[in-house]
Amino acid sequence: MERLRVGIIGCGQIAQIMHLPYLMELPHYEIGAVCDISAKVVNTVGEWYGVSDRYVDFEALLAQSDIDIVAILTMDHSDIAEAAAEAGKHLFVEKPFCFDPAEGRRVLSAAARNGVKLMVGYMKRYDPGYEYGMARMRAMDDVRLIRVHDFAGDFTVHEPLYTLVTGDDIPQDVLADGAAKIDAASTKALGPNHTHLSSLYNMLLMLSSHDLSILRGAFGAAEGVLFSDAISPTEILSVLDFGPQRRCVFEAGVWPDYLWWDEQLTAYGKSETISIEFPNPYVKYAPTTVTIQQNEGGSPITKVAPVSHEEAFRLEWLHFYDCICEDREVRTSGADANADVELAVEMVRAIQVR
Ligand SMILES: NC(=O)c1ccc[n+]([C@@H]2O[C@H](COP(=O)([O-])OP(=O)(O)OC[C@H]3O[C@@H](n4cnc5c(N)ncnc54)[C@H](O)[C@@H]3O)[C@@H](O)[C@H]2O)c1
Incomplete structure (x- = not known):
């Protein structure tokens, strides 16, 4: 080889x-x-x-x-x-x-x-739990509502699991230049009326570009942004258009007091709901679970599948x-990822400036 x-x-x-x-x-x-x-x-x-x-x-x-x-x-x-x-x-x-x-x-x-x-x-996108749940979602022909929910919690909970070396020898001005360059790119992308929302945009890209990608993987490209609101400087609520009678509610934010990971992609059909629940990405081999609710012989049933321990990374x-x-x-691909960034820009620009 x-x-x-x-x-x-x-x-x-x-x-x-x-x-x-x-x-x-x-x-x-x-x-x-x-x-x-x-x-x-x-x-x-x-x-x-x-x-x-x-x-x-x-x-x-x-x-x-x-x-x-x-x-x-x-x-x-x-x-x-x-x-x-x-x-x-x-x-x-x-x-x-x-x-x-x-x-x-x-x-x-x-x-x-x-x-x-x-x-x-x-x-x-390479996670077997996602692949399984996404294939089931794609097979549903009556999905009216899609829900993406990603409230990231405390980003330090995983740190005791690993031995890590950190760059405390990097000069402060080099770090400041790096941050300023990201800021300038965000400001340019958002345009003058939305510059004040750059921390929200950065949250969306750093945390939720994953969610934009899993959404694209399951349902293709959104046709547009119908509504967006900034709940706080780091929380966004948007409604995305996925064609006739299909909408996606997209909720993302950072909730530092959560000690758990709270990220799901859910598809609601007329008689079935499928939800893919992602684990903390820093905890190796934790399975992504798929929950299926459906009618079976006149009774409501719930099945939970922790599909695989394979590591997506x-x-x-x-x-x-x-x-x-x-x-x-x-x-x-890079082209899809760039389209994700374009959608993030659109989501932030759809926020009404009061
Ligand atoms: N796929 C995921 O789930 C996932 C999870 C965490 C982070 N990330 C991404 O990975 C990237 C890094 O995140 P991280 O948490 O490891 O950050 P980090 O700050 O721990 O690591 C970044 C490293 O890059 C170094 N660096 C910065 N500029 C450099 C340059 N010009 N040349 C060489 N080295 C340079 C820094 O010194 C630092 O060691 C980010 O883009 C982040 O969004 C992805």
Whole structure:
């Protein structure tokens, strides 16, 4: 089996908890180089994984000719992704794909021009529980109401599960520049009347781009946004149009006092309701459950299926291997992810400015 060599750019939490361990374990891949602006992080991770090619500058990693794929696991991806495509590397880009669809389009054309594959890390789309529930939802021909509900809780509950190294050696001005760049992209995407909602937009992209993707995977593209309201600076309620007599209520927000994970995609048909309930994504191997309510012989019944313990972060890498080696279409493409960002812009712009 051909082993593809992966260069990691951004070796923070999600790299350490998920991507590095699975890339190490899968025979399909080899970790060829690591890069982080924190020398402490890149050296520690390099030691842990036995990787000697370590960089603090991503351009140096891109110049390494034996790297096939670049995994972009920083917060802001567009500039690195565009440069990596120009360097002829296949791209694994974490979500959100970008903060401004114009930046996303630049990455898409660089990838097309250079003939490289581009996958966005929407791992939930590879989750066997999602695949099972989504197939059942697609088979229903009378779905009138779809509900997406994602109230993220305390983001630190998983931390005691892992040994992590953090970049406390990064100069404050470098961190501030990174945050300012994301802010500028968000402001540009939203336009002058909605700039004050950029924290809501960022919440939508950071947390709920996953939900936009699972919704797209099950029901295709929304036709438009009928209503949006900002309940608070980090909570949104929208109604999306999915064609004649089909609507989606989309509720998302951050509720830091919740110690549990509260994320579902539910489809309501006339005589059946199917709900896919996602676990805390940082807890490995926790199953996504599918709950089915239906009529059976005149009685209402509820079935709950914890479909599989397979880890979606591992499965997405297996899919990407096949896409590259067998020239297959990527399920979570850059074009779809950019359309998700465009929809997020539309959802925020639909909020009436009072
Ligand atoms: N798929 C998921 O469910 C999931 C979960 C968590 C995070 N993420 C995504 O993964 C990305 C990273 O999130 P995280 O929680 O690991 O963040 P993090 O802050 O822990 O890690 C980011 C790392 O990138 C490094 N970095 C920043 N700029 C860099 C640059 N120019 N070159 C090299 N390194 C650079 C930082 O020093 C840091 O170590 C984000 O895009 C986030 O949305 C996805």
